[in-house]
Amino acid sequence: MRFFMVEQFCNTMRILAIETSCDETGIALVEAQKTDEGFIFRVLKNMLLSQAKLHEEYGGVYPTLAKREHQKNLPILFREFADEKVDAVAVTHGPGLEPALWTGIEFAKRVSEQWGVPLLPTNHMEGHLISSLVKDGELQNIELPVLALLISGGHTEFVLMRDWFKYEVIGETLDDAVGEAFDKVARMLGLPYPGGPEISKQASTAREKNTESPAKLPRPMITADTCDVSFSGLKTAALYALKNLGEITDEQRAAFAREFEDAVTDVLVTKTKRALKETGAKTFVIGGGVAANKHIRESLQKLLAEEFTYVEMRLPELSITGDNAIMIAEAALARALSGLDDSNMSDLRAVGNLSIAS
Ligand code: KG4
Ligand code: ZN
Numbered sequence: 001m002r003f004f005m006v007e008q009f010c011n012t013m014r015i016l017a018i019e020t021s022c023d024e025t026g027i028a029l030v031e032a033q034k035t036d037e038g039f040i041f042r043v044l045k046n047m048l049l050s051q052a053k054l055h056e057e058y059g060g061v062y063p064t065l066a067k068r069e070h071q072k073n074l075p076i077l078f079r080e081f082a083d084e085k086v087d088a089v090a091v092t093h094g095p096g097l098e099p100a101l102w103t104g105i106e107f108a109k110r111v112s113e114q115w116g117v118p119l120l121p122t123n124h125m126e127g128h129l130i131s132s133l134v135k136d137g138e139l140q141n142i143e144l145p146v147l148a149l150l151i152s153g154g155h156t157e158f159v160l161m162r163d164w165f166k167y168e169v170i171g172e173t174l175d176d177a178v179g180e181a182f183d184k185v186a187r188m189l190g191l192p193y194p195g196g197p198e199i200s201k202q203a204s205t206a207r208e209k210n211t212e213s214p215a216k217l218p219r220p221m222i223t224a225d226t227c228d229v230s231f232s233g234l235k236t237a238a239l240y241a242l243k244n245l246g247e248i249t250d251e252q253r254a255a256f257a258r259e260f261e262d263a264v265t266d267v268l269v270t271k272t273k274r275a276l277k278e279t280g281a282k283t284f285v286i287g288g289g290v291a292a293n294k295h296i297r298e299s300l301q302k303l304l305a306e307e308f309t310y311v312e313m314r315l316p317e318l319s320i321t322g323d324n325a326i327m328i329a330e331a332a333l334a335r336a337l338s339g340l341d342d343s344n345m346s347d348l349r350a351v352g353n354l355s356i357a358s
Pocket of ligand 2: 124128152153288289322323
């Protein structure tokens with residue numbers, strides 16, 4: 001990694017960011033000001049086109065289709081930004097689906113060349129993390145270390161930031177990501193993709209009525225002496241339980257969804273408790289698509305209120321939990337205004353499994 005000062009980016013900067021790592025095509029124009037305590041962001045324009053409906057019949061994201069859609073959507077969205085003036089262009093270069101990532105990279109390269117501004121490759125997970133820390137447009141007075149629980153369709157990881165922009169993965173899933181488990185169990189229950197919000201809806205009905213689940217599910221690795229998690233066993237247990245049950249009523253389906261959501265939440269809460277104790281983090285943040293889940297948010301808030309009163313919790317606004325380009329802009333802006341220059345046009349490529357710790 002290269003660290004050198006970027007003289008021209010004084011204290012304010014405006015970036016156009018492009019996100020195409022999965023099934024959302026996003027472009028955003030964001031401005032940031034560096035202050036003594038951090039950064040103040042102003043989102044000037046934000047465009048997002050979701051392909052979720054198109055991928056529904058596959059029960060997940062279909063890479064070639066995602067690529068084609070991004071190629072179609074990017075120029076349409078870009079029309080709204082064509083007359084803007086920016087200091088740099090940022091683009092997600094990983095992690096994500098490589099064919100999808102490439103469409104964003106190629107497009108961003110052309111824009112940065114045309115506009116004659118630097119191109120800043122940005123890590124998607126860092127985007128989730130940094131943007132989730134932002135509160136009312138401000139990323140200020142954050143006490144380190146920060147512990148982040150990043151939960152999305154492709155990732156589930158505990159990330160520790162002891163120094164700004166230096167990340168250590170202290171726990172992660174050994175198999176499926178939480179979002180993936182939500183999506184697959186939703187499919188087993190006959191619910192549409194993306195399954196997370198659907199399971200959550202069903203589960204909250206069952207919570208209101210307090211209906212009993214027709215099956216009990218395991219809490220994998222909950223007692224293991226590590227911050228790692230595993231969800232494939234839970235998914236398989238759900239599959240067998242449903243096979244055994246055969247036909248189920250709507251009420252039973254909702255109660256089963258609740259049991260699944262409870263199982264995931266129990267694991268995440270227990271592991272968060274362990275991670276907070278182990279790291280002595282002063283700030284805790286959650287990010288990624290699954291961070292929209294009401295039950296998970298409330299359960300983690302309860303844990304902090306009861307056992308970690310000295311830790312400040314940051315919850316992302318619901319509008320930015322899913323993939324978007326604002327998060328890419330904010331991560332790139334925070335880095336650039338801190339004097340970290342990641343611009344490198346020559347070896348910029350899509351890295352499907354890019355780690356936040358790299
Ligand atoms: O971060 P994201 O938008 O895309 C990736 O980078 O993967 O996360 C998408 C995931 C999907 O698996 C979706 O089902 C899940 O986030 N998700 C939820 C909720 N909303 C979205 N999972 C649980 N509860 C929700 N309310
Ligand atoms: Zn994501």
